[in-house]
Amino acid sequence: MKKYYLYLARCADKTIYTGYTINLKNRESKHNSGQGAKYTKYRRPVQIVYWEKFASLRKVLQREAQIKNLSKVEKEKLIKNFKNFPG
Numbered sequence: 001m002k003k004y005y006l007y008l009a010r011c012a013d014k015t016i017y018t019g020y021t022i023n024l025k026n027r028e029s030k031h032n033s034g035q036g037a038k039y040t041k042y043r044r045p046v047q048i049v050y051w052e053k054f055a056s057l058r059k060v061l062q063r064e065a066q067i068k069n070l071s072k073v074e075k076e077k078l079i080k081n082f083k084n085f086p087g
Contacts, residue, residue, distance in 0.1 A: 004060035006067065008050040008075060011043035016075050018067050020060045024048055050075075050082045 005024050009017045009031060017040050021027035030036045031046045040046050054060040067075065 001055065004054045004057055006052045006054065006060050006063045007048045008067070008079060009040065009046040010049045010079075011040055011046050013043050015043060016072065016079075017043075017046065018064060018075075020064050024051060050079045 002022060004020055004022055006020050007018070007024060007027070009019070009028065011017060017031075017037065019027070019037060027036065028046065028048045031040045032044055034041050034044065036046070052060075052063060054063065067078075070078075
């Protein structure tokens with residue numbers, strides 16, 4: 001069964017990028033090599049600082065939309081309270 005991850009990545013300029021992937025380590029590497037999102041290309045390095053795991057693409061996309069509608073303060077609260085356990 002495929003797993004999907006919603007993630008927040010902190011950019012060098014302290015902004016937060018929201019995305020989803022099936023492989024967190026690979027996605028962070030892609031962002032940092034300039035092959036990730038256009039948004040992060042000029043804000044490197046980035047570090048994934050938060051993630052949630054989902055069993056379906058539909059659910060991860062729904063959660064991504066919810067997170068993107070949060071304020072930066074609300075995203076920072078998610079990150080602050082995140083327990084960094086292996087995904």
